[in-house]
Amino acid sequence: MKKNVFWNWFWIFISLVYFFIPLYATFNFSLKARKGELSLLAYQQMMEDPRILRSLIFSTEIGLLTILLGLLLMVPTVYLVRLKAPRLRPVIEFISLLPFVIPAIVLVFGLIRTYSGGLLPLTNNYTGLNFLLIAGYVVIGLPYLYRSVDAGMSAIDVVTLTEAAQSLGASWPTIMLRVIIPNLRSAMLGAAFLTLAIVLGEFTLATFLVGLKAFGPVIWQVGQNRAYEASALVIVSFIITWVLMGLINFVGRRGAADGSVAAGPR
Amino acid sequence: MSFLVLEDISKVFPTAVGVEKFDLSVERGEFISFLGPSGCGKTTTLRMVAGFESPTTGRIILNGEDITDRPPNQRNVGMVFQSYALFPNMTVAQNIGFGLKIRKEPESAIKQRVAEMLALIHLEQKGNSFPHQLSGGQQQRVALARALAIRPQVLLLDEPLSALDAKIRVSLRAEIRAIQRQLGITAIYVTHDQEEALSISDRIVVMHEGKIEQVGTPFEIYNFPTTRFVANFVGSLNTAEVEVMDPSAGIVAMNGIRLTSASDLKEKRKGDKVMIAIRPERIGFIAEGEKENVFDGKVENITFLGSVVRIQLRVGGTVFNMDTFNRPSLQLPQTGDTVRVTCSSKAVLVLSE
Numbered sequence: 001m002k003k004n005v006f007w008n009w010f011w012i013f014i015s016l017v018y019f020f021i022p023l024y025a026t027f028n029f030s031l032k033a034r035k036g037e038l039s040l041l042a043y044q045q046m047m048e049d050p051r052i053l054r055s056l057i058f059s060t061e062i063g064l065l066t067i068l069l070g071l072l073l074m075v076p077t078v079y080l081v082r083l084k085a086p087r088l089r090p091v092i093e094f095i096s097l098l099p100f101v102i103p104a105i106v107l108v109f110g111l112i113r114t115y116s117g118g119l120l121p122l123t124n125n126y127t128g129l130n131f132l133l134i135a136g137y138v139v140i141g142l143p144y145l146y147r148s149v150d151a152g153m154s155a156i157d158v159v160t161l162t163e164a165a166q167s168l169g170a171s172w173p174t175i176m177l178r179v180i181i182p183n184l185r186s187a188m189l190g191a192a193f194l195t196l197a198i199v200l201g202e203f204t205l206a207t208f209l210v211g212l213k214a215f216g217p218v219i220w221q222v223g224q225n226r227a228y229e230a231s232a233l234v235i236v237s238f239i240i241t242w243v244l245m246g247l248i249n250f251v252g253r254r255g256a257a258d259g260s261v262a263a264g265p266r
Numbered sequence: 267m268s269f270l271v272l273e274d275i276s277k278v279f280p281t282a283v284g285v286e287k288f289d290l291s292v293e294r295g296e297f298i299s300f301l302g303p304s305g306c307g308k309t310t311t312l313r314m315v316a317g318f319e320s321p322t323t324g325r326i327i328l329n330g331e332d333i334t335d336r337p338p339n340q341r342n343v344g345m346v347f348q349s350y351a352l353f354p355n356m357t358v359a360q361n362i363g364f365g366l367k368i369r370k371e372p373e374s375a376i377k378q379r380v381a382e383m384l385a386l387i388h389l390e391q392k393g394n395s396f397p398h399q400l401s402g403g404q405q406q407r408v409a410l411a412r413a414l415a416i417r418p419q420v421l422l423l424d425e426p427l428s429a430l431d432a433k434i435r436v437s438l439r440a441e442i443r444a445i446q447r448q449l450g451i452t453a454i455y456v457t458h459d460q461e462e463a464l465s466i467s468d469r470i471v472v473m474h475e476g477k478i479e480q481v482g483t484p485f486e487i488y489n490f491p492t493t494r495f496v497a498n499f500v501g502s503l504n505t506a507e508v509e510v511m512d513p514s515a516g517i518v519a520m521n522g523i524r525l526t527s528a529s530d531l532k533e534k535r536k537g538d539k540v541m542i543a544i545r546p547e548r549i550g551f552i553a554e555g556e557k558e559n560v561f562d563g564k565v566e567n568i569t570f571l572g573s574v575v576r577i578q579l580r581v582g583g584t585v586f587n588m589d590t591f592n593r594p595s596l597q598l599p600q601t602g603d604t605v606r607v608t609c610s611s612k613a614v615l616v617l618s619e
């Protein structure tokens with residue numbers, strides 16, 4: 001028993017060291033822009049570079065549109081599969097995992113080849129490219145989007161709630177807007193934050209479609225010749241991601257307290 | 267014509283037959299129970315009335331209108347689910363008022379109806395609570411109020427009490443029945459609990475493997491089961507196969523023991539095999555002068571069930587249960603004793619199958 005506890009803590013300690021040493025080293029390095037003393041110079045320079053701020057805003061916008069499109073696609077899909085074709089669930093789940101297996105580089109070349117000519121040329125203007133970027137991000141975010149939305153629907157027994165609403169006279173749009181979506185709020189927020197975090201850090205799709213307009217390629221480029229600032233950027237994007245994760249956790253826990261108890265026994 | 271008619275309903279699933287040849291007429295204000303073991307098609311039948319499943323064949327007629335193809339949100343049928351299915355994002359009052367809001371009733375009318383419903387279920391104080399702040403029993407009462415608020419033509423309940431514990435089950439079923447009587451609403455209640463069905467129904471529909479076995483009042487179902495399945499499922503009847511000796515006098519033989527039955531045997535011939543059933547409480551120790559239906563049994567087991575004592579007897583090749591009131595003066599035999607028991611000819615029921 002005692003021995004067990006010791007080993008538990010031992011492994012927790014090892015993994016913490018594994019995660020935090022590189023992070024600490026990066027942080028430490030980012031403070032050494034001025035020789036011989038610790039300073040926030042790298043952070044200051046980073047803020048002063050207009051490209052960085054502009055790309056951060058661009059990527060955030062792309063991220064928000066990705067979230068919108070992703071949720072518009074996934075919420076009705078997951079809902080209808082649960083309601084009308086529960087046997088298709090494993091299939092959908094499998095499809096949602098494909099982005100893990102197909103490398104982003106394959107995806108982006110596929111997109112460019114398909115849409116550079118033919119019936120629907122999108123690569124010859126900025127709007128088209130931005131749209132391709134968003135569409136690609138929806139695909140990359142699919143595993144997270146699907147999982148969050150599906151978990152949210154599990155927590156509230158959507159099928160029975162739908163039937164209850166139907167028997168009370170509600171039509172499909174009413175059920176969606178008044179019953180399903182309000183109860184998925186925390187699941188959808190979770191999906192949104194995860195997607196945003198992915199889009200902010202993504203490199204491959206962004207490089208090939210929009211280049212240095214996006215945040216990911218900018219971090220990379222800064223890293224090529226301004227090492228201190230690149231470290232600072234990494235730390236900042238880590239902090240952004242963590243703040244988002246913390247928010248997910250917070251919102252998720254509140255959502256669980258509201259949702260799961262109320263859904264009652266099956 | 268009856269208020270609700272299910273006409274030759276059947277439901278075939280790709281993998282199974284859910285319901286077959288279901289015929290039932292329900293009068294206005296009647297409380298009907300569907301009773302049967304798991305998988306016998308109770309829920310499927312109820313869901314066809316609600317409109318969540320469409321029958322493969324047959325028609326459903328409600329108040330003179332054919333509703334077979336009408337979508338569930340246009341049927342005006344109230345539904346109560348086992349899992350309560352309250353909307354977690356709405357308060358109790360919003361849940362109850364949901365159906366009225368859908369119907370675009372004025373705010374003041376909704377408010378008044380919600381207050382009425384809260385009073386009906388004795389939860390006046392809980393209007394602003396959220397479902398997860400209520401106990402299971404309270405949640406189910408809210409679900410009942412929500413279903414009743416829209417003044418449905420029929421109230422459908424699918425095992426509404428099975429997620430609750432035993433004490434609340436008994437009190438809440440009485441409450442459901444009282445409310446149903448008070449409003450005079452037609453209700454169909456699905457359960458697999460025979461005691462529940464017997465205690466609250468006007469009539470019971472006993473189902474087995476997708477078919478109706480017997481329809482009758484609780485009294486009829488309990489005392490005069492017509493099939494072997496009903497006899498075994500409702501109460502715990504003793505059944506045995508016997509040979510007909512004298513059809514006109516109602517005499518049969520069970521492993522050589524002569525029994526007289528008051529049931530009609532005229533259709534049978536001497537030598538036919540039939541099933542008989544005897545309720546455990548209709549068997550008693552022999553009194554002075556008793557001659558009819560007397561037989562010996564060896565005591566195999568004695569169980570105390572509170573107000574009754576169940577004695578397991580081996581009679582010939584079969585095991586019979588005999589129930590007797592647990593009064594202090596009771597003189598119980600010992601396990602292994604042979605006792606002489608009797609039952610009246612009215613207690614010997616001949617089953618149709």
Ligand SMILES: Nc1ncnc2c1ncn2[C@@H]1O[C@H](COP(=O)(O)OP(=O)(O)OP(=O)(O)O)[C@@H](O)[C@H]1O
Pocket residue numbers: 279280281282283284285302303304305306307308309310311458
């Ligand atoms: N959607 C479906 N697809 C295929 N078969 C189904 C479906 N729904 C029900 N069945 C089958 O129909 C039969 C009746 O099911 P039903 O749910 O009506 O039973 P039940 O009497 O309500 O049982 P329980 O007491 O377990 O709720 C079962 O054999 C079941 O497997």
Ligand SMILES: [Mg+2]
Pocket residue numbers: 308309310
């Ligand atoms: Mg059922």
